Amino acid sequence: MIFGLIVAVLYALVFFTGDKSPTPKLGIDLQGGTRVTLTARTPDGSQPSQDSLRRAQEIIETRVNGLGVSGSEVVIDGDNLVITVPGDDSSQARTLGQTARLYIRPVLGSQVSSNAKAQVPVTQTPAPAGAPAPEGAPAPEGAPAPEGAPAPQNRPFPAQEPAPAPAPEPTTAPAPPSGDLSTADQAAAEIAEAKKTRQSTDPAVQQQAMATLDCNAADPLQGNDDPTLPLVACSTDGTTVYLLGPSIIDGQEIADATSAFNSQQARHEVSLTFKSDGSTTWAQFTAANIGKQAAFTLDSKVVSAPVVQGATPAGSATSITGDFTAAGAKELANTLKYGSLPLSFSASEAETVSATLGLASLQAGLIAGLVGLILVLLYCLIYYRMLGVLTALSLVLSGVLVYAILVLLGRYIGFTLDLAGIAGLIIGIGMTADSFVVYFERIKDEMREGRSFRSAVPRGWARARRTILSGNAVSFIAAAVLYILAVGQVRGFAFTLGLTTILDVLVVFLVTHPLVHLASKSDFWSKPSVNGLGAVQQVARERKTAATSVHNAVGAQAKEA
Template structure:
C-alpha cells in the first residue's frame, strides 16, 4: 500500500486543529466552572436606577450635558455593547437598567462622577483627634526597604508600570496602617532608573541613616509638629474639625481643582490637606485593570495625554526631595483619597499605576470609571428598584424549544434530500452548535456578555446561515460530477475552489450588515446584531476546518466514491443515465 500523500494527510490535520480548539474551550469552561452563560435583563432581572440632575441655580440642565452623561453611563455599564444593559433619557432624567447586579453595585457604577485628581499632600493625620507621636526628625531614605508608616487610606502606590525589579521611575508606597501611627522606618531607596547613582547616593545607601525617634506625646492637635506654611488658614480649622469616621465624608462632592481642599481617605482612616490639582482626570487617555507581575495584587494602569504626562512628570520631580508628608501624591476620586503614595523619583513616560488593596471587582470598576470619563453633571438617585425578569425561564425554554424544532426540521430536510451527504451537513451543524455554545459561555464569564432573547433569536437565525454554506458546497460538488469528466476526489477539490468564494462573499455581506447594525443601534437590536456577526464568523471556521476536510475524507470512502444509492451521489440523483461507478471511480 502506497504511503499517504500530503493531500491525504492535510484533512486529518485540519480536523485535529478544530478538535484542539474545541478541547481548549471545553477545558477553559471546566476550569472556570462556567457551564451556563449569564442571562440578560429579560431573562434574569436586575436593577433599575433613575438619576436626576442636581443644579445649584435651579435652572434646567443643558440638553448637551444630559446626552453626554447618557453616553458616559452607557459606556460604563455596556462598554462593549454585549452586556444587555439599557440606558435611556427620560426628559431630564436618565433611566438605567443593569442585568444581574444588586442595587449598591449598580449605584456605584452609574452615579459616581469618577473625576480623578492628583494632588500633593500638605498635611495628614488620623481620622479623629487623638494624641499622636510626632517624630523629632524627618524620615531619611535608607537601603533597608522598610516603608514609612503614615496615616492613609490603604497600602498603595502610584508608579510606572514597569515589571522589572527596579522599574524606571518607580514610586514606592507608604505603609498606610493604623489610625495612630508611629513611624518605624523610611521609604525604600531603590535605584528606580536601573542605572548607576552618583557616589553620594551610593554612600547614603550603604550607610544606615539615623532613624527617627519619637518625642513625648503632644496634645491632640492633628497639625502639631507639621509644616503648615502655604496652607489656607480656613482649611486648618476645617482639618481640625472634620471627622472622617462619619458616614458622609464628602464622596461625590465636586472639588475645585484650582483650590486647596481637605479630604478623607476612602476607608475613613485618615484626613488630608491637599494642594491644588497637579493633574486632572481629563488628562487621562486610558485606564486598565490588571495584576502586578511580582506581587500578584490588583492594580489600575493609567496612561496620560501629552499635557497630563508633562504635568505628572513635573509634580513627581518637584516633590521627590521634600520632607514627609509633602513628598506624597494623593489620588483623589470624587473628593476621597484612594491612595497617597510617597514619591521617590520623577516618573516620566506618560503612564503610571495605582495600587491599594484592590480586588478584581474594585480595580475593574475604577478602571472603567476613569476610562469612560466623568459625568458632566451631579446626579441624585431619585428611584432605585430591583426588577424581576420580564420573560423568565418559561419563555427561555420556549425559545430554546423553537430553536430545537427549527434545527430538527433542517436536519430532516438534509437527510431526505442529500442522504449520505446530509450526514456531513448534520455533523457540521452539530460542531457549529458546540462551538457557538462554548463561545457564548466563555464570553459571558470573561467579557461581560449576557444572553438575552434577541441574542437567542440571532443564534437561531444563524442555523440557516451555516446550512447555506455547506449546501452551496454540496451543489458545487454535484455540478462537477454531472459534467462527467471528474472523479469524486477531484470534484470535491474543484468544487471547493468555486464554492469557497461564494461562501466568503455571502458571509462577508452578512458580517458587514451585522457590524453596521451593531454600530448604529443600541440595546436589543445591537444584541441581535452581535449574535448574528458572531455566528457568521463561527460558520466560516466550521466550513473551513470541518465541512471541507470531512468531505475530502468522505470522497475516499467506497460508499461515496462508487455512488451508492444512499450516498446522495448516485446516478439517478445526479440525473445521469449511465451507472454512477463509470463516473465516480478511485483516483
C-alpha cells in the same frame, strides 16, 4: 483534530475557570435585573439642563459598552438617570454613575479616620498601596507612623507651605440644613456647608474638619469640590482622612486609562497616560516632590495616595495602585477613560426588576430554534442522504462550540443573552446550512460533468469555498455595521449574528470539508445508494451517451460525405 482541540480548550475554560457556571448569562428581558436611580445634584441647587442629562446618559452608556455589559439600559426620567443592569449586582450600576471628577492633589497631612478601628491619630502616613512611577517601577508598601512620632513636612506643588496649626478642640459636626428647604435648596446648602469646613484655607478649620469628618456618611461634596482650594477628604476604604492641597492636574488631562495585572508586584493597577500639559506638570511635580505623597481623588475621595519614588519623565505612563480587584481596576480605568459626567449624582437604593419577557419567551425561542434545526436536518437527510448526515453532525458541533463561547463571553466580558440574541443564533443556523448547500451543489455540478465522487470533491471545494467566504463576508459586514450603529437589544442580535457567521466558516473548513473528503475516499460512502448521488451520476451517464451518439452521428455523416 484541530476543531476537537478548540472545543476541548473551550470547555476546559468553562468547567475549570471563573465561577465554573456552565450556563450563559441572560439579559434583562429573560432574567430581570437591578435598577439604580441617579438623582442629579448641582452645586447651586438649580435644575439640571436636559443637555447635561443627555450628555451624562451618553457617557454612562459608553462606560457600559466599555465594560462589556450587554443588555443594560440607561434612560432619562425627569431630572434622574435610571440605570438597569442584568442580574442582582447593584454595585456595578452604582459604579457606572460615578461622576469621575479626578484630580491629583499634593498631600499636606493625614490621620486615621475616627470611624476606623484604630483610633490613633497619625500624620503623613506613607502610601497605602504603591507609588506613582514610570511603568514597571517598584513601589513599597507604607506603614503608619507610631503615635506622636514627628513626620516630614510635605511640600505641595507649587510650593505652598501651610502654616502650623494648634491641635483642634473637640467639636461637633455642623448641623444639617433645615428640613423646611426644598430638595434642591437643601442639596445646595449641604454642598456650601461642606465647602466652608472641608475646603477652608484656615489651618484651624482644616484640623477641625479632619477630626470630625465621618467617612461612613454620605458625602455632600461628591464631585462638587473646588479644585483651586484645599480639600479634606476620606480614603475610599474610609480608614484615613487626608488634608490635600489645591489640584495640580485635572482628570481632563488624561489621554488614556487601562487596567492590568503587575506580575512583579502581584497586584492590579490602573495605568494613566496624560496629555501634553498634564504630562509636563506631572514630570515637574514628581521631580520636586520625591518622598512626598500625591493623592488621586475621584469624586472627592482619595483613591490612592502613594509616595513619589522618583521623577516620572514627561510622556511616561503613571500607575494608580491600591487594593484593586481585576473588576475594580477595569471599572476605574473605564470610568476615567470615557470622561467625567457633567453632573454629580446621588444614588437611590437598588431595586430588583422582574424579567420583561420571562422564561416562557426563552422557552418559545429555544423551541423555535429546535423546530427550525429539525426541519433543516430532515430536508438535508432526504435530499442529500449521506451528505445530510454530515450536515447534521456539523450543525451539532457548531452548536456545541457556540454554547461554550456564550458561557465564556458572559463570564469574562459580561455578555448577556437576550431574546434578540437568540434570534441571531437561529438565523445563524440557516446561514450555516446555506454554506453546506453551496458546497454540496458544487460537488454535484462536477459529477454532472462526468467526474467520480472522489475527483469531484476537491474540485467542488475549490469552487465552493470562494462563494462561502464571499457570502459570509457580506453577512459579517452587515452584522458589524448593525452592531456599531444600533442600540439596545439590536446590538445583541448583531453580535450573535456576527459570531455565528465566523463560526460557520470555522465549521465548514475544519469539520464539513474534511469529513466529505474522507467520505469520498471510502468505498462504502462512495456508493450511489449511500451518498444519494446516483441520480446525478445517471444524468452524467446520459449526457455522456448523448454526446457519444452525437459524435458518432457526425462522424457517420462525414464519412458519407
